[in-house]
Structure formats: C-alpha cells, structure tokens
Amino acid sequence: MTENGVNRPVTAPLLSIDGLRTMVSSRRESFDVVRGLSLDIYPNEVLCLVGESGCGKSITALSIMRLLPTPPVRVREGEIRFRGEDLLSLSGKRMRNIRADSISMIFQDPLTSLDPVFTVGDVIVEVIRAHRDMSKEEARSLAGDALAKVGLPDPISQLDSYPHQLSGGMRQRVMIAMALVLDPDILIADEPTTALDVTVQAQILDQLVKEQRERHMAMLLITHDLAVVAAVADRVAVMYAGEIVEQAPVDELFEDPRHPYTQGLLRALPKVSTTRRRLDPIPGLVPSLQMMPPGCAFAPRCPHALDRCWTEQPELATDRDGRVFRCFNPQPFAG
Amino acid sequence: MADGTPTHLEAWNLQLAEFEESSRVGPARAALGRMRRNKLLLLGTALGLIVLGAGVLGPIISGADPAFQSFASTLLPPGSEGYLLGTDHLGRDMAVRVFIGIRVSLMVAAGVTLLSLVLGLVLGMFGGFLGGWADRTIRGAVDFVWGFPLILVAVLFAGGLGEGLFPVILAVGLVNTAAIARVVRGEVLSLSEREFVEAARAGGLSTARIMWRHLFPNILAPALVLASYYVAVAIIAEAALSFIGLGAQPPTPSLGGMVSDGRNFLQQNHWGATIPGITIVLLVLAVSLIGDGLRDVFDPRLRHEAKGVDEE
Amino acid sequence: MKRVLARTVYMVIVLVLSSIAVFYAIRLSGGDAVAARVPASASAEEREAVREQLGLNDPFHEQYFDYMGRLFTGDLGNSLTNNADIGKLLTDHGRNSLILGVAAFVLVFGVGIPLGMLASLRRNSWWDGGIMTFSVAGMAVPNFWLALLAVWLFASVLGWLPSAGCCGPKQLVLPAVVLAMEGMALTVRMTRSAMLENLNQDFVRTLRSGGLSESKVIGRHVFRNALVPIVSLAGLRIGQIVGYALVVETIFGWPGLGQVLVNAVLRRDYPVAQFFSLVLITIVLLSNWLADVGYTVVNPRLRRT
Secondary structure, three states: OHHHHHOOOOOOOOEEEEEEEEEEEOOOOEEEEEEEEEEEEOOOOEEEEEOOOOOOHHHHHHHHHOOOOOOOEEEEEEEEEEOOEEHHHOOHHHHHHHEOOOEEEEOOOOOOOOOOOOOHHHHHHHHHHHHOOOOHHHHHHHHHHHHHHOOOOOHHHHOOOOHHHOOHHHHHHHHHHHHHOOOOOEEEEEOOOOOOOHHHHHHHHHHHHHHHHHHOOEEEEEEOOHHHHHHHOOEEEEEEOOEEEEEEEHHHHHHOOOOHHHHHHHHOOOOOOOOOOOOOOOOOOOOOOOOOOOOOOOHHHOOOOOHHHHHOOOOOEEOOOOOEEOOOOOOOOOO | OOOOHHHHHHHHHHHHHHHHHHHOOOHHHHHHHHHHHHHHHHHHHHHHHHHHHHHHHHHHHHOOOOOOOOOOOOOOOOOEOOEOOOEOOOOOEHHHHHHHHHHHHHHHHHHHHHHHHHHHHHHHHHHHHHOHHHHHHHHHHHHHHHOOOHHHHHHHHHHHHOOOHHHHHHHHHHHHHHHHHHHHHHHHHHHHOOHHHHHHHHOOOOHHHHHHHHHHHHHHHHHHHHHHHHHHHHHHHHHHHHHOOOOOOOOOOOHHHHHHHHHHHOOOOOHHHHHHHHHHHHHHHHHHHHHHHHHHHHOOOHHHHHOOOOOO | OHHHHHHHHHHHHHHHHHHHHHHHHHHHOHHHHHHHHOOOOOOHHHHHHHHHHOOOOOOHHHHHHHHHHHHHOOOOOEOOOOOOEHHHHHHHHHHHHHHHHHHHHHHHHHHHHHHHHHHHHOOOOHHHHHHHHHHHHHHHOOHHHHHHHHHHHHHHHOOOOOOOOOOOHHHHHHHHHHHHHHHHHHHHHHHHHHHHHHHOOHHHHHHHHOOOOHHHHHHHHHHHHHHHHHHHOHHHHHHHHHHHHHHHHHHHOOOOHHHHHHHHHHOOOHHHHHHHHHHHHHHHHHHHHHHHHHHHHHOHHHOOO
C-alpha cells in the first residue's frame, strides 16, 4: 500500500490488501497460491488485475469475498482492510452483510453461476431481502428496476425467467443486476466476458464501465485479455505466480512497461499496425507453485536474469520515476 | 551479465525434472490401488467358487436324497450325526437341500442373465442404431417394463402361467432386459457418433455388418458387466418369490422356500431358516462382489447406472 | 404442460394395454378356474357347462369388453374360493395397504432424504460413516430375510413388537420398516451424492456472494437442486414399495392388496387375481405418472414458456 503513493496520491484507498498469503493444502502437500500480495483499490477507479491463468487472480478475488473453497484453499496470512475493519477477521454474519451490499462479485460463466431451478427474480429478491427490511413486493420492484438498468429487454417479465431461458449475454446482465442491486462500493468482476460470444463481450464490458461511472463505484476487473485492459482500466496490476510484479496507470504500463514479464506480455500481443511482425511468445512455462525458484519467480523465463535474480527475491518497489515493479535488472522496453 | 545464467537455468531445470519425477504417482502406489480393487474381486470370486462348488459338487459327494424324509430325526441342529447341517421339519437332510437350492438359484440366475443379455443387446442395438420409428417403439416398451416392480411382474406372470421357476425366469428376465436395453441403447447412440462407425457407414458397409463387426464388440463388455449386477437381483427375486410360494414348487428345494419352511419352527430349530438365509446372503454377496470388481476393471462409468442411482 | 399431457396419454395407453395383457394372461389359465368351480370327478359335459356359464367360450374381445363394462358399472364379481365380494375386498384391504404404503413412503422419503442430507453435510464424519454403512446394509440384505431377522429380534428375543397382525401402530412398525428398507437405503445414497454434487456447483458461490445465509443457500437452493434427481426416480421407488408389499404383506400377515393378490394367484381364484392385478398395475402407473409430474414441477428446465 505504501508503494502506490506516487500512482494515486490524492485519496485514501477504499480497500487495501496487505501481505495476503492464500494456500492450498491437501494431505500430501501444501503450498501458497497467493504469495504475499499487497494491493489497494481506490474509490471510483477501474483497477485491472492481469495475468495468465493459474497466477492467483481469481483466488485473490475470492479471498477478498471470503468465498474460497475451504478446504483445500484458505488464507494463511495477511489483512484485507475495508472501512477500518479487517475482512479476514470478521464474523461470518458480518461478512455476509458486506457481501452484495458493500462488495459484490460477478463470475466468469453466467450459466453455471445461476441457480437453475429458481427464477432470476426469486434470487435477486432473496439477495435484497437478506440485506434490506423490505416486503417481497418492494424487493421485486427493486429487482425489476435493476434488470431494467442493466439493459435487459422486458425486465418485469424476465423476473420470472429461469436461467436456461436466457441467452449467455442476458444471463451475465442478470448477474450484473444482482451484483449492483444494492449499490455496492466495490464490484469485483472475475473474467466477466470470457465465457461469452465476442460480439456480446463488448456490450457487457460497456455496461460494466457505464455502471461504474454512474455509480462512482470502484471496480476490480480480473482478466487475462490486454485488449480489455487497454479499453477500460484506469490502473493495472500485473500478477505472476501469486504475486504482483508491476503496477501502473494504464497509459504508462502500455507505453513503458518495466518488468520483463509485462514486457513479454505486451510483445506477445498481436499488433495490427505493424506489418508482418511475428508473434513473440514468452519462452518457457509458468512455474509450478509447488516448486518455486529460490530467487525471482520469473528468473527461469527472463532473458535478462542476473546471478542475483536466482538467489534473492526482488521486492515490489518504487523507482525514481515513481514506477512500481519487482525487478533487479529492468531493461528499456523495445516494443 | 549473462555468464552465470546458463548454469543457474540448467541447475533449475534439473531440479524441476527431479521434482516432477518425485511427484509422479509411483508404479508401486498405482499397483496398490489396483490390488485394493482386485481384492474385492478376489474375495467375491473365492466366495463364489465355494458356494458354486457346494452347489455343483455337494450333492454328488453327499449322495443323499434331498426328498428323503426321516420322521425319526426331524429338526436336528447342524453337526448332528450323519447330518452336516441338520434336518428340517420333515427330517430331510439340510445340507443336500441347501446344495440343491444353490443349484436352483444359479440355474434361475443363468436363465435370467442369458435371456436379458441376448434380448437386451438385440433391442438396445436395434433401437439405438436404427433410430426413428423402431427406436421409439422399443424405447416405449422398454421404459414401460423398466418402470414396473420386479415382484409384481413375477406375480402377474405366475397368475398367467402358474407357479414355478419358468415364469420367475421370464418375468425377472424381461425386467432386466429393459434395464440392459436402456444402457446398450445409450452406448450405441454415443458410439454411432464416433469416427470409426461413421467411416464404416461412409465406406458403404451394410447396417447388419456395422452392428456385428463394429458396435457389438464395443458394447459387449459394458453389457456383460451390467448383466453381472443383475445376477444378484435375479437371485434375490427368485428367493423372495419361492419364499411366498410362487417360485420353485415342492419337492424342488429352493433357498427361499426353505427359509419359509424353517420359519414355522424357529422355536425348535432356528437353523432351518438361518442356514438357507445365510446362504442367500453369501450368494448375493459373492455375485455382487464379482460384479463390482468387473465393473471397476472394465467400466467404472457404469457403477451408478447399475444401482439405479444416478440416471438421467 | 405439454409434457404432462403427453405423459398422461402415455399412461392411459399403457393402462389399456396392460389390462388387455392381464385379461389375456388370466384366460390362459382359465381351465384352472373351471377346475376350481367343479369337483375333480365332474364329467366333460359338466365342465363345458361351467365354461359356458363363465363366458369362457365367447370371443376374446367380447369377454374383454364385457368385463371392462362390468368394472365400470361397479359390478366386480365375487371370489371363487370364499365368494367374498371383490368390491368389499378392495375397500377393506385397500385401506390396510394404504396405511402400510404411506408409512413406507414416509420412511423412504421422509427419513431417507434427511438422513442423506445429514450424511452430506457431515461428510466423512461418524454420522456419514454410520448412515452410509446402514445404507449399504439396507441394499444388500434381501427384505424377506430382513423380515425374519426383525421378527426374531424384536418379537421373539426382545418381545417389543408383535411378529404379525393388523393394523395398529405396533403391528405396523416391522412391516413398514422392512418394506421401506431398500428404498430408504437408495434414497439416502442418492440424496447424499446429489447434495454433494450441488454443493460444488458455481451457483452456490454466487448465492454466497449475494450475502445469503448458509441455511438459505443449503436448505433452499442446494436442496431444491438435489431434489431433481430424487424426484425423477421417485416413481421407481414407489413402484418398488408396491412390488415388495406382495412379499412383506404375506410375511407379516398384513391383510392388504398384495396379500390378496398372492393368495388369489396361489389358489387360482382368477376373478380376484385379475381384478387385483389391474388395481396394482394402476397404482404403479399412477405413481409413475405422479412422479413424472413432480419431476416437471421441480425441474424448470423441462418447462417451456
């Protein structure tokens, strides 16, 4: 949290994650999947959390919501502060009150994420009434408004629809309506467009950004898609092997990435403007979390790794330009 | 800056390779898993062989007449002189009667399995492969029979054909046919979409040839595994029906009938009911264990289907 | 709605086909009916006269329509063995069977489902182990054998319950438990696996993210989803109760429909056998139909709007 001072000097963070360690444990072994992650979310911003699948993005989000599949996954260490309280030490009941009301989440696959045997209206009404002292009728009309707001055609009659009667895009709109019906301060969106058709993806993304702007809420958008990041993010945090390797406002990150992994990601991006340029993938594989290199997690794939990188773990630090990244040997980016 | 890198990277790659090697499930562990499964199969087979042996060899070795009545020695407990398992209320040798009862059980089971396997395979394969009108008719009939309770069907058959083992075999066989046909049909449908069947079809092979050469060999294993489960069902059904007097008719000894006879004399000699009862349980246990073992070895997917637990 | 209508038509067709089949099957053994009416010493002419009197020489379809017509006018005929009025047999024994059947039904679902839920929610605990052991035992032991063991233990050794009889609550316990055992065991297993499967579904996470309490998430949503496969096989379970009732009623001397049918078949009392076959088939088909309708209700994916 201290490192971000230069990026966002003005306001205090809304939510701040400090030294989060989340582990998977089975009878045979246990290892961390989130390895000491610190991240602040400020009011009114869109923060994108980027990284390859398996790097711990979703686990981070579920740690915030306290919705980890426990066992085998649980938070081992760290704090998640929200309005002066540590979410991780709240009682179950207090945490339930925060979910949907203050912090909401939408998920990747809107088909499996909706209860198939209840109408969407039933579920939204239930969510409202878990937090507000309202009659069923009042809650239902509020649910109808929420569906209307996210651009669902014929919202009142859709309240009585079952998930299987809706298209993928409509289902995701229902998920958004449900997440936003109580006007939360933070929306966590975990790959909200990945499971959708390409044409629908843009619509859903537009809807999310529109809601974020209108409600002045903060949004943590988790994605592996840099095109999405470029389109919507205010700020970006890049994750690799359970930790953040670079954080920057979106323009800076795309123009001048500092961490070799971020640079690799951008180089791997197909560019329309440059002609006849080969795709340039990052060599090697994502390290297995059960078996991490002793030094920098990226060292085995890094073209510029030093001896030091193999023996010592770099800290996430702010350099003279106010850039935040985790590298001993940053190189200028030749995109 | 790069001089140290190759050695670091090489060392790391070596370390990674070692880690992967160690985390792989070793052959010893895999073999242990297989053994555990096979232990059930082994136990079932051993139990089955003992019971089978008693059924086949018992009467020959003993040489006694199962119908011979000796009113001087009725309701003797097991271990009485000359009677390994004692005698029943008519002074008949329990050992021989149990042995023959096992034979009867196994004969009924064999008849039921043969009938349901052949008919189930034929109906399921034709229905699944031909589709359309034939499939709808077969499926309608199969669903109808499948939804009927076994015992009721057997009693209805006994009503039409008279009591005896034949209507029992027919009734249990038909209900089991429906169960097998359902599964076979499903298998055929999924196989029909696979490349080798498509290729055979495109290659102009006749329907009969495709079914016989390509579908049948692939379906036989799951059908056999399923049938092995229904052997236990058949044994229980025969015993239950003989118990209420609709199965094997005297003087043919049957395990269910013996339990029924014995329960009238529980006070004097409970063995008359206990011995055939335990024999039935052992028989069912042996057959179920063999069935479970076969299922694990050949087709783990079928486990739920066979128990009627997770359909649709 | 369309599905329910289709299932109704299917049920009626099957009912008609079954009645023809039963009627024909009973006619196959019609000679025995004559034997039951006349002394063994009767001459061929006497037998023929009885055949004629019973209408056994008419064409099959005439006999069938004649019989069905009489059924619908409430003229059910009399037993060949004791001349009892079949209508009265139906009401008397039907009442007893209903008591036994409802008790078994309550045990299969009313006890089986909660036990399965308990096992799933206390997974890998002693509760789970105990319940699942009980369930495996319930499926492995043939019910007539279980009946004998229960009678031996609770009636002979402990003397807590009567070994047979009708129709008080004390007499009901053993037959109801024995009748329900296998269905209960299967329901426990199925409820447990369905609950566990649905607890792992994504929608559970969504509901929790909406701030719903665990009792709402599990008691309402997971449970309602788990109910779908249970209800889809409820018809089979009820059919099983009807089928096993034939055995269990006979063992415990419970004067119900099953006992009447078994005795009628054993005594070649063909009017009784025929009528009660039809009654039991109708009960099975109706319960299958009801379970089907129930399945449409609990599974909205089958509904189209």
